[in-house]
Amino acid sequence: MSLPLEGIKIIDFTGVQAGPSCTQLLAWFGADVLKVERPGVGDVTRNQLRDIPDADALYFTMLNSNKKSLELNTKTPEGKEIMEKLIRDADVLVENFAPGAMDRMGFGWERLQELNPRLIFGSVKGFGENSRYSDLKVYENVAQCAGGGASTTGFWDGPPLVSGAALGDSNSGMHLAIGILTAIIDREKTGRGQKVTVSMQDCVLNLTRVKLRDQQRLERVGYLEEYPQYPHGTFTDVVPRGGNAGGGGQPGWVLKCKGWESDPNAYIYFTLQEQNWARTCEAIGKPQWADDPEYATTKARQSHIFEIFGYIEEWLSDKTKYEAVDILRKYDIPCAPVMNMKEIANDPDLRESGTIVEVPHKKRGSYLTVGSPIKFSGFKPEIVGSPLLGEHTDGVLRSLGYTEEQIAQLHEHKVV
Numbered sequence: 001m002s003l004p005l006e007g008i009k010i011i012d013f014t015g016v017q018a019g020p021s022c023t024q025l026l027a028w029f030g031a032d033v034l035k036v037e038r039p040g041v042g043d044v045t046r047n048q049l050r051d052i053p054d055a056d057a058l059y060f061t062m063l064n065s066n067k068k069s070l071e072l073n074t075k076t077p078e079g080k081e082i083m084e085k086l087i088r089d090a091d092v093l094v095e096n097f098a099p100g101a102m103d104r105m106g107f108g109w110e111r112l113q114e115l116n117p118r119l120i121f122g123s124v125k126g127f128g129e130n131s132r133y134s135d136l137k138v139y140e141n142v143a144q145c146a147g148g149g150a151s152t153t154g155f156w157d158g159p160p161l162v163s164g165a166a167l168g169d170s171n172s173g174m175h176l177a178i179g180i181l182t183a184i185i186d187r188e189k190t191g192r193g194q195k196v197t198v199s200m201q202d203c204v205l206n207l208t209r210v211k212l213r214d215q216q217r218l219e220r221v222g223y224l225e226e227y228p229q230y231p232h233g234t235f236t237d238v239v240p241r242g243g244n245a246g247g248g249g250q251p252g253w254v255l256k257c258k259g260w261e262s263d264p265n266a267y268i269y270f271t272l273q274e275q276n277w278a279r280t281c282e283a284i285g286k287p288q289w290a291d292d293p294e295y296a297t298t299k300a301r302q303s304h305i306f307e308i309f310g311y312i313e314e315w316l317s318d319k320t321k322y323e324a325v326d327i328l329r330k331y332d333i334p335c336a337p338v339m340n341m342k343e344i345a346n347d348p349d350l351r352e353s354g355t356i357v358e359v360p361h362k363k364r365g366s367y368l369t370v371g372s373p374i375k376f377s378g379f380k381p382e383i384v385g386s387p388l389l390g391e392h393t394d395g396v397l398r399s400l401g402y403t404e405e406q407i408a409q410l411h412e413h414k415v416v
């Protein structure tokens with residue numbers, strides 16, 4: 001089956017998660033992605049958090065499927081020469097090294113343009129180029145803190161909290177992928193490549209925009225009516241942490257179900273949808289609340305929101321999270337079980353849709369990974385295992401015209 005990005009050549013000069021998640025997505029959609037890695041070392045995640053000695057860690061395998069691997073020391077003259085050949089022939093180069101590393105290596109944006117004016121150069125950094133923090137090295141949680149995610153997550157009486165979702169890393173990778181695809185379309189019109197940059201701080205903020213909405217509302221009216229602090233608590237001039245509050249116009253909360261005392265995930269998320277209030281009352285056995293002025297509007301309910309949620313928890317006490325959702329779905333209540341990772345790993349629907357896939361690996365045997373969360377009517381991305389370090393080195397060198405003797409020498413000198 002022909003894939004949409006077939007023929008697009010990408011040099012994947014990335015590591016850890018932010019860059020690899022971007023190039024992996026493009027590889028799923030058919031791009032020819034070549035990961036360039038330090039000889040003998042490779043992407044640091046190959047070694048991090050290993051569960052099988054001597055086999056690439058899941059951290060690596062789950063972010064580098066569908067790619068090829070070339071070992072290459074790009075700081076040696078021979079290595080630079082090989083890299084230049086690759087760049088001349090590539091459509092895209094993606095990197096997420098520490099600030100300044102590409103310039104130090106001699107592959108800054110100006111040099112890349114000289115080598116190949118059609119090249120699209122994708123780059124992830126922790127902060128924007130103009131930022132006072134632009135020189136900082138950044139990992140996931142640093143970005144979540146800098147982008148507004150942490151100050152707005154958690155409970156009001158606890159510290160800022162980071163999310164388990166990779167809002168800094170994979171989210172930045174997805175933003176960069178959108179930017180690269182946009183630049184590819186633009187190049188069809190202009191014939192020229194361009195530099196596409198994303199900062200992890202910006203990408204976290206893009207997903208935290210409702211809190212920027214709330215900051216402005218707070219400054220105008222002094223309170224936020226959908227937060228648990230309203231109407232009985234107090235507000236400062238900064239958006240507070242709202243626990244599990246809905247975040248939009250529909251109040252909600254995480255509620256205990258049967259078994260919560262021993263199962264930390266025996267909960268559901270329950271939403272009090274304004275337009276569905278009468279049916280919600282019917283579902284939970286409180287039909288009298290439907291027209292009671294104390295409960296009939298979102299505004300009125302906010303005064304006793306925790307009394308309402310407390311009552312619903314009583315109603316839930318003899319129902320598992322799955323039983324509860326099966327009842328509530330009949331009443332159109334927006335809700336879902338809190339799914340733990342074991343349940344997600346074994347979920348038949350996620351397996352069937354290809355969102356979770358099991359793929360073979362030469363050293364590990366098979367492993368579970370995420371497949372494309374984006375579904376197409378015209379094709380289905382096929383996820384294959386990640387490459388071993390340097391698995392494609394010799395093949396790539398041959399395709400660049402190197403003889404067997406030259407290849408042997410490059411190995412001997414540890415250039416590859």
Ligand code: COA
Nearest residue numbers: 016017018037038073074075096097098101125126137138
């Ligand atoms: N051949 C030779 N040298 C190579 C190489 C290769 N194939 N690949 C990398 N290197 C070199 C780099 O040029 C750099 O050298 P320099 O420090 O002399 O300039 C060195 O290896 C290390 O680079 P890097 O991996 O960036 O540094 P680090 O491990 O100390 O930092 C990060 C890791 C993630 C903190 C840093 O890369 C960073 O802040 N990146 C931008 C933000 C980002 O993407 N963070 C999220 C990661 S999920």
